[in-house]
Amino acid sequence: MVSRYHNFENNPCSSDSRDWVSFPSVQRARNLSNKSVTLLELKPLTDQHLPAVLELDQLCFGGLWTLADYQRELDSPNSDLLGLFVPVGLQTLVGFGCLWAILEEAHITVLAAHPHYRRQGLGQTLLIALLQAAFERGLERATLEVRASNSSACLLYQQFGFKTAGRRRGYYQDTGEDALILWLSGLQHPEFQQTLATWHREAEQRLTTAGWNLEVNLNLLPPEGYSLTMD
Numbered sequence: 001m002v003s004r005y006h007n008f009e010n011n012p013c014s015s016d017s018r019d020w021v022s023f024p025s026v027q028r029a030r031n032l033s034n035k036s037v038t039l040l041e042l043k044p045l046t047d048q049h050l051p052a053v054l055e056l057d058q059l060c061f062g063g064l065w066t067l068a069d070y071q072r073e074l075d076s077p078n079s080d081l082l083g084l085f086v087p088v089g090l091q092t093l094v095g096f097g098c099l100w101a102i103l104e105e106a107h108i109t110v111l112a113a114h115p116h117y118r119r120q121g122l123g124q125t126l127l128i129a130l131l132q133a134a135f136e137r138g139l140e141r142a143t144l145e146v147r148a149s150n151s152s153a154c155l156l157y158q159q160f161g162f163k164t165a166g167r168r169r170g171y172y173q174d175t176g177e178d179a180l181i182l183w184l185s186g187l188q189h190p191e192f193q194q195t196l197a198t199w200h201r202e203a204e205q206r207l208t209t210a211g212w213n214l215e216v217n218l219n220l221l222p223p224e225g226y227s228l229t230m231d
């Protein structure tokens with residue numbers, strides 16, 4: 001994934017996780033729940049979520065961004081930082097993604113799903129939400145950089161029509177690895193709203209199959225033909 005700030009230092013994750021239930025608690029809640037589904041809430045991240053974001057960043061990227069980097073995104077009117085939460089007990093962050101709007105482009109700067117809950121549709125759900133946010137902002141294209149060796153992420157982006165437009169040689173300072181530059185255009189084409197609606201439906205079905213019940217609490221307009229309850 002791109003580092004907007006080109007910061008590859010390993011940041012110790014915050015030890016201040018008192019407000020967050022542990023991941024085993026989520027697992028227990030899932031196992032012991034009378035219902036076969038667990039609520040999964042999609043909503044914007046706020047300052048109070050920063051310790052959890054840093055923990056998940058550490059787990060998924062080995063410390064890509066600092067607290068100050070995430071704070072800058074939260075404070076910026078040009079960024080959308082979204083999280084997926086399991087609201088058991090208090091709440092647990094299980095995924096997050098960020099986009100940075102610049103000119104007519106949405107730069108997807110971060111996308112992560114907790115390792116315990118991968119391959120269940122969390123990544124797709126976050127990516128679709130970011131694309132919807134980009135659409136709502138009137139942006140024309142989405143772009144991102146991804147490690148050439150990150151086949152999981154590359155396959156995810158391919159599913160949503162991202163195409164490779166170039167390669168930045170030696171982009172990642174930690175390993176000297178190349179970054180692939182991916183693009184998705186046509187976000188403001190008339191049919192894109194329908195495409196978003198279809199993706200939303202498919203991702204929600206995938207989550208349901210994996211035992212999640214998605215609740216979306218974003219201040220975004222739903223794409224035409226899509227009827228999730230939103231604030």
Ligand SMILES: CC(C)(COP(=O)(O)OP(=O)(O)OC[C@H]1O[C@@H](n2cnc3c(N)ncnc32)[C@H](O)[C@@H]1OP(=O)(O)O)[C@@H](O)C(=O)NCCC(=O)NCCS
Nearest residue numbers: 001111112113118119120121122123124146152153155156
């Ligand atoms: C990339 C990442 C966000 C995907 O999250 P996820 O919740 O597992 O993704 P999903 O369950 O929504 O999977 C969607 C698609 O991604 C691809 N994919 C994800 N994990 C994969 C894997 N281990 N192997 C092959 N394909 C994979 C598949 O195409 C998958 O669709 P499918 O299951 O129908 O085949 C997650 O692996 C992650 O956080 N990785 C570490 C951080 C990172 O690399 N982020 C991306 C930086 S660009």
